Amino acid sequence: MNDSALLTDLYELTMLQAYFDEGMGERAVFELFVRALPPQRNFLVAAGLEQALDYLERLRFTADELAWLSGSGRFKPAFLDWLRGFRFSGDVDAMSEGTVFFADEPILRVEAPIGEAQFVESRLLNLLNFSTLIATKAARCVLAAPGKLLVDFGLRRAHGAEAGVLAARASYLAGFAGSATVLAGQRFGVPVFGTMAHAYIEAHPFESEAFTQFAASQPSRVTLLIDTYDTEAAAAKVVALAPALKARGAQLVAVRIDSGDLAAHARRVRAIFDAGGLAEVGIFASGNLDEHRIAALLAAGAPIDGFGIGTQLTTSADAPALDSAYKLQSYAGVPRRKRSEGKATWPGAKQVYRRFAADGSLLCDHVTLIGEPPPAGAVALLQPVLRGGARLAASPALDALRGDAAANLTRLPDALRRLEAAAAGESYPVHISPALQALAAEVDRRPH
Amino acid sequence: MNDSALLTDLYELTMLQAYFDEGMGERAVFELFVRALPPQRNFLVAAGLEQALDYLERLRFTADELAWLSGSGRFKPAFLDWLRGFRFSGDVDAMSEGTVFFADEPILRVEAPIGEAQFVESRLLNLLNFSTLIATKAARCVLAAPGKLLVDFGLRRAHGAEAGVLAARASYLAGFAGSATVLAGQRFGVPVFGTMAHAYIEAHPFESEAFTQFAASQPSRVTLLIDTYDTEAAAAKVVALAPALKARGAQLVAVRIDSGDLAAHARRVRAIFDAGGLAEVGIFASGNLDEHRIAALLAAGAPIDGFGIGTQLTTSADAPALDSAYKLQSYAGVPRRKRSEGKATWPGAKQVYRRFAADGSLLCDHVTLIGEPPPAGAVALLQPVLRGGARLAASPALDALRGDAAANLTRLPDALRRLEAAAAGESYPVHISPALQALAAEVDRRPH
Known part of the structure; x- marks a missing residue:
């Protein structure tokens, strides 16, 4: 069940057929991010990338699945025939598991022919949402109980x-x-x-x-x-x-x-x-x-x-879901965004840079367009992990990621380590670059 | 992953080994129930039985799983050898999916040699908790939107x-x-x-x-x-x-x-x-x-x-978990219960009877010991579904269960159909039989 290509929303398939019918095969960039931190969360801990990459590498439709789709009467034979060879052939850049992150920061960027990049939305969200939710809740328990054995x-x-x-x-x-x-x-x-x-x-x-x-x-x-x-x-x-x-x-x-x-x-x-x-x-x-x-x-x-x-x-009972999204950022090289009320997003393919204080603690993050010069002394958080549909390197050992997560928690500013929501003035600074803000305004001026 | 015999808590395996070592093979009765309705819930809708029975019928340890257990160093060779033939051979009585139920009412009763009955606890709870949670949340949406298309x-x-x-x-x-x-x-x-x-x-x-x-x-x-x-x-x-x-x-x-x-x-x-x-x-x-x-x-x-x-x-976001339990009710014919503060349970193998008003709406339920005479005009909600580890009948069609659920919702008293928690005087009457109350007092008087 967990590996089925049918573990998706129907609209991913109907859109895939429409892209196929229209011959729309240019490359698209999608990014996965969280719109706002849940109540009582001062940070999130990225997790689930390993499962997300497994999914992308293994994605294919079995004969049984294709037969079922055919029997549903919703899809045309030419499309179903094409689905037989459907694979994820794209590129992924992502934050490493265990990385602390904040609202509006992409944790995963997918670039692929639009049908592929679109299709994987439902399961990527399903996997990354849940593991991130639990890693975050667990990190809060760890901060509450230094030195104790938690099971x-x-x-x-x-x-x-x-x-x-x-x-x-x-x-x-x-x-x-x-x-x-x-x-x-x-x-x-x-x-x-x-x-x-x-x-x-x-x-x-x-x-x-x-x-x-x-x-x-x-x-x-x-x-x-x-x-x-x-x-x-x-x-x-x-x-x-x-x-x-x-x-x-x-x-x-x-x-x-x-x-x-x-x-x-x-x-x-x-x-x-x-x-x-x-x-x-x-x-x-x-x-x-x-x-x-x-x-x-x-x-x-x-x-x-x-x-x-x-x-x-x-169940992450006090916050059982993330307000996450997987959004089209550009198609055929042209930046895109929706303007839906309360749901507008930052357009274009982006990078997240992190700066650290002299004592190693987190200072601030910058969300920029790819290609903008990095802020001085900043570390790029999105790193290449998949190219042409295949992992660039073997997965890191879970214990190594666990060490990274611990280091991330150690570097959190004190205000963010507390269990209570940080006061407005204490929330972590995430700067949206001026070039990104200008691009958003420009995209909105386009006619649709 | 979903069918693995290792999808369980470690203590189920350590207890199983202990029962094996001690030669404890008498039959035990366990019941699965919810201790208290979540806030904002006036009823629950039983669901997940189909998956629970699939689990019980298919449960077995694969060679890979046994090899991993052996490699863990926690288990003795004689026990692992015995695990190779481990099956669920017991009996199950349960409420049909779509049945409305309340706190303290068993929805599933398992009778089997104690090792088997104990071992299946984790996955039975995992399956029945979740489907019941979602069926209940969905039923509330249905009650809120009569005649509307809900997806x-x-x-x-x-x-x-x-x-x-x-x-x-x-x-x-x-x-x-x-x-x-x-x-x-x-x-x-x-x-x-x-x-x-x-x-x-x-x-x-x-x-x-x-x-x-x-x-x-x-x-x-x-x-x-x-x-x-x-x-x-x-x-x-x-x-x-x-x-x-x-x-x-x-x-x-x-x-x-x-x-x-x-x-x-x-x-x-x-x-x-x-x-x-x-x-x-x-x-x-x-x-x-x-x-x-x-x-x-x-x-x-x-x-x-x-x-x-x-x-x-x-996620059943306002109530993402049930306060459910799977408890030993008797072993070798002797009723049992724990007395842990705030967590005492009703001992003995039980039945739930439901009485209806003249207009067909739910009147009250009775929780009794098996063998007590049923209240006049009452319907027994726990029905035999598995005997000797095998289903007694093919599973009902999902659409038939859906019809049953709709009928159950129609029969709910008005006070329970509202989205808000019923006032104290309006909550549904669940009577604990005098014989059951007397048994609980008797069990508590035993020395331990």
């Missing part, structure tokens, strides 16, 4: 299979320690974490027996779930069991608390463990957490060493 | 591939006319709809030329996008072009407006069309719509015939 627990509330797996990848990229989702381990090498469910405890007649049996089954790095019946009573049972577990070779590393007042329980459990000789056993918390609740727990001094974050991460 | 436009903002396709299916099930997502047409027979993007208009030197060329390419049921530059000017161009389009055999059925004050534009365009002899040409609106905006447009008398609904539908 994605979100598969069950993710919107389907791909969302579950890509959320694991995007959150790891943004600094999470790993995910509970096993498939993300197999597919992307994301470290996987897991303990036990309440059902496992309940299926045993006594909680202590469940703890003992579980540790016997997998003695390496045991984490026990202690809130099924009475959290503090279970902590006391863990203390009592600890010598026997150790004697049998089990390595108890943590307990998990999943309900109630997490700060209060963590304090009491910490005290029980410290008094019981289990100072080295950590406390891991889960249960409807997000960056704000984590920050509040840590601000209150709750002795929690790690957090499992599910629903709020994997 | 899912959400693929680009859906959370990945599966979310896009399943959102199309779930919204069609709940009463939408169809979706823009082509793959939902191929996979599920969902009617597909589409027009053109602004880029298509912009790629032509003149808007009129784009209209003419598009109609020439696909003359059947043409919808033209008219807000690229100036909506009313484009409407006037459509009037001027109409005779020529008709002469060439093109059938102009509608125009689409995607920006600005949709009510004001629709009124002006309607007036231009009516004065220009295009009274039969409809107006279709899109652009960040949800059930509230649609209701407001219709309440204001906006002459809009159909709506394309994207982001808000496909």
Whole structure:
């Protein structure tokens, strides 16, 4: 399903047929960008490029798909025949995954014959929107919990299979320690974490027996779930069991608390463990957490060493979508833009330059037309990744991208690192070049 | 990816190994339910059962997956060997898709050897959560726009591939006319709809030329996008072009407006069309719509015939997750429940009965233990669908389920059909049987 060429909006196909019928094959430039940051976001973290490039490289219509299109009665035989050889043959420049970016900055630029460049719109948005959304939400959690172990627990509330797996990848990229989702381990090498469910405890007649049996089954790095019946009573049972577990070779590393007042329980459990000789056993918390609740727990001094974050991460619940767009910037060398109310965009093929302060922190960005001289000391964020439909280089390792993302977060100005929306005067400066502003005015003066 | 047995949380595998090691193979009953309705929801619409049953019937570990698990070093050879033959061999009773349901009512009951019943938790929740979320959001849109053509436009903002396709299916099930997502047409027979993007208009030197060329390419049921530059000017161009389009055999059925004050534009365009002899040409609106905006447009008398609904539908943006759970209800014939604060659940294998008023509307539901005598005149909502790991009957056609969903919505009491949350006194009565309440108290008295 995920690789189907039919994973697109119908209008991409009807437009493709129209371009075909009209013989419109000149090159077009499209750019993908976000019109405005969601509420409570001071930055976004680019993610999903790897999947987007996979899609572009592999795109083709299968015989089954062509037969279905033919049967739909909407398409002409000559067009369907041409679709058989349809490939993405264009060029892509993009921001590297893990790069922090802002509103109005293209993160991906596609140049290809217009039919190809148009057709890939729906899936490119679908892929880049979601991974960027989750990497951004995860980055906020990372900023809220410096030095803590954060794990994605979100598969069950993710919107389907791909969302579950890509959320694991995007959150790891943004600094999470790993995910509970096993498939993300197999597919992307994301470290996987897991303990036990309440059902496992309940299926045993006594909680202590469940703890003992579980540790016997997998003695390496045991984490026990202690809130099924009475959290503090279970902590006391863990203390009592600890010598026997150790004697049998089990390595108890943590307990998990999943309900109630997490700060209060963590304090009491910490005290029980410290008094019981289990100072080295950590406390891991889960249960409807997000960056704000984590920050509040840590601000209150709750002795929690790690957090499992599910629903709020994997659905980006407070901002479950980006106001993103994939827009035609030029066709046959002529810059274009729509003027739809509230939705006008900057025309022409563009570059984003970033300048840094002496201490390495982000200073400001410049959005310019391609070919404008770069601002002094600025770094170009859009780099060539695909030429003639093929990757220019093997994909960077996920751990390398994760390092880049961490460096990006470190370089954020303090005002942007806060969880609350930056005040108007503190938002990050993104300058639109005078040449770009002049071009927009010129395009608008054209008759249509 | 979507069918992988590794699409699960790690703890499902570690628990499975523990059950294996302990020789725990007695039958367990798990139930899937929602703890509380999301804010602004007076009911939920069950969906996703078809995909859940597909998952259960097809579940198996491939050689690649077993090799990866082996390489992870977490699992013992005897367990991995046993996994090779692992299948879901259990029984499932469930509410039919399209059924309206409420908090605390199981919509799916699984009975199987505990390892199997436990293992399927993550993906069952992942599938049923999402489709139910979207069917419910779509049903609210349908209630807000009686008689209007509603189309899912959400693929680009859906959370990945599966979310896009399943959102199309779930919204069609709940009463939408169809979706823009082509793959939902191929996979599920969902009617597909589409027009053109602004880029298509912009790629032509003149808007009129784009209209003419598009109609020439696909003359059947043409919808033209008219807000690229100036909506009313484009409407006037459509009037001027109409005779020529008709002469060439093109059938102009509608125009689409995607920006600005949709009510004001629709009124002006309607007036231009009516004065220009295009009274039969409809107006279709899109652009960040949800059930509230649609209701407001219709309440204001906006002459809009159909709506394309994207982001808000496909992410269920105001409630992007359900507070759902899949909980052990009994093991080896003994009822179980956890007592975790704020998360206690009703123990035992249960049935949901629904009673109807004389006019056919929903009166109240009863949650009972299996084996309790049904309330007089009540209908049992959980019906057998899978026995011994195999479907009892072929899946109902999607259009039949769509009819059931429509009937369910018709039978909703007025207070629940409103978009706003029902007042406390108006929420739907779900009675927990005295025997079930007594059992919960008895289970809690057991030592653990």
